[in-house]
Structures are given as C-alpha cells and as structure tokens.
Amino acid sequence: MMGIIQPKKIIAFGLIQNKKTRQTPLTRLLLIFICAFISINALALTKPTVIPEVTSHSKSTLGKKQEARVQTTHITRKEIAESPVVNLSELLRQEQSIVRITNNSTNTSQPVLSIRGFGDNAVANTLILVDGFPLTNPSLLPPNFNSIALSDIERVDILQGSEGSLWGGQAVGGVVNIITRHPEKQIIELTAGLGSFNKNYFSAFVGNKFHHGVFFKLYGFTDQTNHYRQHNRQTDNNIAAQAGMDYARGTIYLNVQTYHDSFQFPGPLTQAQFEANPRQGTNFKNVYYLDTHVYQLFNKHEINEHWILETRLSHHDIHGDGFTFFPFDSHEWMNSVRPRFIGSVRNNKIIFGYDGFNSRYHLINTKTEVSASAQQNNLYAQTIVPIFSQLDLTLGGRLAWQYNRALQISKQYVINTDRALVTEQGLSFHPNQEWQFFLRRDGNFRFPKATEAVWTPARTNVLQPQTGVSYEAGTIWTTARQTAQLSVYQLQLHNEIAFDPTQTPSQPFGSYQNFDHTRRVGVTVTESYHVTPKLLLDTQLNYVDARFASGPYSGNMIPAVPAVNGNVGLSYEFMPRWKTRLDTLYTGSRYASEDEANVGKKQPGYWLNSVAIQYMLKPVNVSFEVINVFNQRYSTYNLYNPVSKTVNYNPGAGRSYLLTAKLNLD
Numbered sequence: 216m217m218g219i220i221q222p223k224k225i226i227a228f229g230l231i232q233n234k235k236t237r238q239t240p241l242t243r244l245l246l247i248f249i250c251a252f253i254s255i256n257a258l259a260l261t262k263p264t265v266i267p268e269v270t271s272h273s274k275s276t277l278g279k280k281q282e283a284r285v286q287t288t289h290i291t292r293k294e295i296a297e298s299p300v301v302n303l304s305e306l307l308r309q310e311q312s313i314v315r316i317t318n319n320s321t322n323t324s325q326p327v328l329s330i331r332g333f334g335d336n337a338v339a340n341t342l343i344l345v346d347g348f349p350l351t352n353p354s355l356l357p358p359n360f361n362s363i364a365l366s367d368i369e370r371v372d373i374l375q376g377s378e379g380s381l382w383g384g385q386a387v388g389g390v391v392n393i394i395t396r397h398p399e400k401q402i403i404e405l406t407a408g409l410g411s412f413n414k415n416y417f418s419a420f421v422g423n424k425f426h427h428g429v430f431f432k433l434y435g436f437t438d439q440t441n442h443y444r445q446h447n448r449q450t451d452n453n454i455a456a457q458a459g460m461d462y463a464r465g466t467i468y469l470n471v472q473t474y475h476d477s478f479q480f481p482g483p484l485t486q487a488q489f490e491a492n493p494r495q496g497t498n499f500k501n502v503y504y505l506d507t508h509v510y511q512l513f514n515k516h517e518i519n520e521h522w523i524l525e526t527r528l529s530h531h532d533i534h535g536d537g538f539t540f541f542p543f544d545s546h547e548w549m550n551s552v553r554p555r556f557i558g559s560v561r562n563n564k565i566i567f568g569y570d571g572f573n574s575r576y577h578l579i580n581t582k583t584e585v586s587a588s589a590q591q592n593n594l595y596a597q598t599i600v601p602i603f604s605q606l607d608l609t610l611g612g613r614l615a616w617q618y619n620r621a622l623q624i625s626k627q628y629v630i631n632t633d634r635a636l637v638t639e640q641g642l643s644f645h646p647n648q649e650w651q652f653f654l655r656r657d658g659n660f661r662f663p664k665a666t667e668a669v670w671t672p673a674r675t676n677v678l679q680p681q682t683g684v685s686y687e688a689g690t691i692w693t694t695a696r697q698t699a700q701l702s703v704y705q706l707q708l709h710n711e712i713a714f715d716p717t718q719t720p721s722q723p724f725g726s727y728q729n730f731d732h733t734r735r736v737g738v739t740v741t742e743s744y745h746v747t748p749k750l751l752l753d754t755q756l757n758y759v760d761a762r763f764a765s766g767p768y769s770g771n772m773i774p775a776v777p778a779v780n781g782n783v784g785l786s787y788e789f790m791p792r793w794k795t796r797l798d799t800l801y802t803g804s805r806y807a808s809e810d811e812a813n814v815g816k817k818q819p820g821y822w823l824n825s826v827a828i829q830y831m832l833k834p835v836n837v838s839f840e841v842i843n844v845f846n847q848r849y850s851t852y853n854l855y856n857p858v859s860k861t862v863n864y865n866p867g868a869g870r871s872y873l874l875t876a877k878l879n880l881d
Contacts (some may be wrong), residue, residue, distance in 0.1 A: 299838030334775025503537030
C-alpha cells in the first residue's frame with residue numbers, strides 16, 4: 216500500500232506519538248551526537264587528514280565483490296549532472312524500468328518504487344538506503360523520496376533481488392542505495408526549473424572542505440506545482456545541512472534535515488469521468504500537511520589496517536495533519552543504531568553488525584484512534600571467501616526479532632513478538648575482466664508495519680511476519696563500449712502482507728491480511744551500448760509472472776503488477792555542446808489493485824515518450840524537455856471495487872514542458 220487518498224486507506228497517513236514522550240529520545244540522541252562530534256574533532260586537530268582505504272564513498276575491493284554477486288545497475292554522477300530533470304523520482308522514471316515507479320495520489324514527493332513484481336505493497340518490499348541509512352517510516356507512509364538533492368548524489372546503485380541477509384527487513388524485491396557526495400573541494404550548484412501546470416523549482420547546493428579535514432554541505436529547495444488535475448496543488452520546502460571532519464583514521468559527520476510538504480488530493484475518477492475529462496477533480500476538501508525532521512550521525516573509524524568500524528545513529532519524526540474525508544492528526548518517529556565491522560581475515564572479506572530500531576506511531580481522527588510501538592533488533596554477518604582467484608563464495612545470515620504493542624480500534628492492546636532468520640549462499644565466477652556469472656540464494660523478511668498491525672481482520676489479533684526466499688542466476692558482460700546484464704529469478708513469499716479493501720462495521724477502512732504463498736518468476740535484461748562516442752543506446756526489459764501460489768486465489772495473477780515493462784533511451788551529442796535525449800517507457804497491462812480474484816477487466820498497457828534538448832557549456836547546463844510527447848491518456852493507479860464491480864482511476868499527467876537551468880561551479 217502507498218500514500219492512498221481513499222476512505223478505506225486513510226491509515227496511510229498515520230504517523231507517531233505525543234509530544235511529551237517524543238522529547239526524551241531526541242534529547243538523548245542529540246547529546247550523543249554532540250559528545251561524539253567534539254571528541255573526534257579534538258583527536259583530528261593533532262593528526263593529518265588521511266582517508267582510510269575502505270570508505271563509504273569509494274569503490275573498494277569489497278564493494279566490487281558485493282556487486283559481482285548480484286545484478287547491479289548504476290546511475291553515475293555524470294549521468295545525474297547531465298540529466299534534464301530536477302528530482303530523483305523523475306530521474307528513475309526516465310532512465311530505469313527495473314525500478315517501476317507507482318503512485319496512487321500524484322504526490323511527486325512520495326512515489327513508490329517496485330522491483331520484481333510488487334503492487335500496492337511495494338512501499339514495504341523495496342529498501343531505499345541513503346549512505347547506509349534506511350529511508351523508511353514506521354507506518355506505510357512512503358518516505359519523502361525527493362528530499363535527496365540530485366546535486367548531492369554521487370551515484371545510485373540499484374541492486375535487484377533479495378538482500379535480507381545483508382540489509383534486513385524490506386529488502387525483498389531489491390535495494391536502491393543512494394551514495395551522496397563527499398566534499399573534497401568547493402562545490403556550488405544552483406538549479407532553476409519552470410514548467411507546465413505552474414511548476415517552479417529552485418534549489419541551491421554548497422559544499423567545501425577546509426584545513427584539518429573539516430567539511431560541510433548545505434542544501435535547500437522549494438518546489439511548487441498545481442499538477443495536472445484540479446485541486447492538486449503541491450508545495451515542498453526542504454533544507455539540509457551536514458558538518459563533519461576527515462581525520463587520520465576515519466571520518467565523522469552530522470546531518471540535520473527538515474522539510475515541509477502540503478498536498479491537495481483531487482480524488483479518484485470513475486471510468487466515465489476519466490474518459491470525459493481526466494483533469495477534473497471529484498473532491499475539493501482533501502489536503503494534508505507533513506513536517507519531517509531528520510538527525511543522523513555517521514562515523515567511520517579505521518581500527519587497524521584490516522578492520523573498520525562504521526556507526527550510524529539516526530532519529531526522524533513526522534507530524535501530519537489535514538483533512539481526508541474527515542480531520543486527522545498523526546505523528547510517528549523512529550530511532551536507529553547501526554554499528555558494523557568491515558574487514559578481512561586471511562583474504563576473506565567479512566561484514567558483521569547490529570541493527571536496532573525503536574519506533575512509535577499514533578493516528579487520531581473523528582472516526583478512530585490507533586497507536587503502535589515497536590522495538591526491533593538484528594544481528595547479521597556476511598563473508599566473501601575466495602575459493603580460487605576467479606571464484607568467490609558468499610555466505611551470510613541475519614537473525615531479527617521485533618517486540619510490538621498495538622492499540623487497535625477495538626481499544627484492546629495486542630502485544631506480540633516476531634522473529635525471522637534468513638541466510639544467503641552464493642557463487643560469483645569472473646573468468647576475465649569482461650565476464651561475470653553469479654548464482655545465489657537469499658532469504659528475505661519484513662515485519663508488519665504500524666499501520667498494518669493496528670488494522671487486522673476480525674478474529675485476527677496479529678499478522679504473521681512475511682518471509683521468503685529468492686533464487687537468482689545471471690551474467691554481466693562489460694566491454695569498453697557496452698555493459699549487458701541478464702538475470703533470471705524465482706521469488707517465493709510466505710505470509711505476504713497485503714491490503715483487503717472489504718469494509719465492515721468493525722473495520723470501516725478495510726484491513727491487512729496474510730496471503731498463504733505467492734510466487735514471482737522473472738527475467739531482466741539490460742543493455743548500455745555506445746554506438747559511437749557521441750551516441751548512447753540504453754534499454755531494459757523486465758518480465759515477471761507474479762501469481763498467488765495457494766489459497767482461494769491460487770493461480771491468479773497478483774493485481775497491479777504488469778507482466779512486462781521496459782524502456783529505451785537514446786542520447787546523442789549532435790553538435791559540440793548540444794545534446795538530445797529520447798526516452799520511451801512501456802508499462803504493460805495488469806489487473807486493477809485489489810482485484811485478487813481477477814474478475815475485472817485488465818487495465819491496458821501504455822507508452823510514455825519524452826524528448827529533451829540540452830545546451831552544455833560548463834558551468835551552465837540548460838535543458839528543455841517535453842514529457843508525454845504524444846499526450847498519452849493513462850492511469851497511474853486503478854482500484855477495483857468488488858461490490859460495485861467498477862474501477863476507479865487516478866489519471867497520469869498529459870503532455871507537459873520543463874525548462875531547467877543548472878549552474879555548476881565544482
């Protein structure tokens with residue numbers, strides 16, 4: 216489930232606890248930040264600045280070995296800097312079909328990423344990391360994806376397949392790992408964008424590194440748009456700061472970020488309304504406001520020449536209020552502690568660590584009041600053993616347990632403990648510089664989110680943890696002119712958690728349930744080929760057969776999952792300093808969300824095309840882009856109503872234009 220604005224799914228806006236209990240963990244965490252920062256800075260002043268060989272920003276041997284064991288797609292700093300878009304979701308939408316972006320509310324700050332065949336529950340089955348910090352929320356509220364500045368991203372790594380052993384909960388379909396820039400010199404980047412539907416975007420990014428290794432980054436943006444439909448105005452304001460120091464045996468930094476989002480929801484359309492006028496709104500009251508605050512501390516310390524300790528501490532909280540069919544107020548927060556050791560013993564690469572989370576959620580509206588709290592612990596380890604120079608064996612495992620306490624709408628507290636144990640086994644064969652082959656098995660899991668824990672079906676007090684296993688095989692072929700990847704996989708899940716829209720007097724908004732077994736079998740092919748030094752072709756094709764494997768819907772297709780999706784991109788430098796980019800994205804047919812019985816009509820597939828022309832004369836990059844060139848009419852989200860046997864539509868935007876100017880003074 217995503218940030219859906221429908222009566223039966225209003226719980227997506229649930230967020231955390233009262234102000235009184237919120238102050239203590241935040242105060243303690245800030246004290247830890249301050250003490251650690253002062254201590255490391257004092258040490259740094261007496262020593263020269265030397266960055267350890269293994270860093271979070273380098274392509275170390277260990278990092279290459281980890282990537283060789285799974286299909287990985289990179290978006291480089293050069294590609295990001297030359298892109299005509301202004302935020303991360305637009306970048307992925309343009310360049311990647313491996314990551315399918317779904318959205319049922321047209322809120323561009325909260326798109327949901329789906330990897331390997333997930334529909335409404337994709338938000339809880341793809342893990343997003345920013346410098347190793349999970350970008351997750353206690354509830355099913357999607358994280359603010361576009362709070363990460365494009366100008367601050369060094370690269371994006373998309374790891375397909377389960378990563379439960381190494382990365383933990385939610386790493387079911389895959390992991391999107393976003394690595395930010397580490398200032399080594401002065402960085403200044405200004406961006407301005409003007410476009411259709413009264414869109415205006417302005418951002419500024421500044422960073423530098425000084426004597427004794429002290430560095431900083433500052434970033435802020437404002438983004439406003441009326442979107443395609445009536446009553447659909449959105450405003451996002453964000454400011455972030457980082458201060459840190461590289462010292463003789465490592466680095467330390469503190470991140471602070473705050474952002475405010477407001478969004479109007481135009482409501483879904485019937486088929487007749489969609490066909491008559493997809494721009495119309497059906498609800499002119501629904502609106503919400505979100506205020507988010509994030510605090511993060513990172514320290515990487517070289518213990519000796521073989522071992523490094525990375526420590527991550529974080530706290531984030533979200534306040535929400537507004538009107539979605541009736542007034543609501545919500546609050547959620549999460550603290551995390553994530554130390555891990557990275558090193559080697561007799562040429563065996565080893566990672567082991569601990570992940571601890573503490574979260575709370577609270578929602579109140581005129582119909583109900585619910586709350587939940589959870590404490591989760593994880594112990595994990597992974598080793599990469601070279602059997603011989605061209606063959607590596609990967610072994611890993613994770614033990615996780617979660618204690619949660621939920622106050623359901625029955626006003627009864629439900630206390631439960633969930634446990635999961637997953638393991639990884641894999642082989643990576645690299646006979647030469649051009650070819651890599653991998654074969655792997657990895658377990659995955661996710662515990663029920665807060666919104667799922669408080670909205671369970673009648674006669675069901677608790678949901679079971681979702682567990683599964685993924686079997687994958689693939690090859691990667693890399694030459695000076697091209698990179699081609701092929702992978703095949705089977706993803707089996709037990710107790711998959713999904714939404715049941717059935718409304719009852721005791722469950723007026725629907726509920727969450729466990730499916731018995733589900734199975735996804737698929738193939739992914741990617742190709743990036745330099746036809747000439749100035750002409751680049753990149754293409755991706757994904758096929759997945761996603762079905763219920765048991766239970767009343769056995770053999771049926773999982774709704775909201777297209778069997779086929781893909782994209783083709785062509786980039787051509789037709790004159791010095793002039794470049795054009797053509798992109799075509801295809802999304803295949805699929806059953807509407809919640810149509811588990813597959814009785815409704817399949818929603819048709821559609822093509823989206825965009826074209827951009829750019830002028831690049833350093834330090835200026837000016838782009839003009841036309842999105843949805845042929846004004847394709849399509850729906851980003853469809854919801855099936857089993858009672859009326861009708862489908863609701865959330866239209867995607869028609870043809871639009873974007874003019875962007877970037878000033879880069881690196």
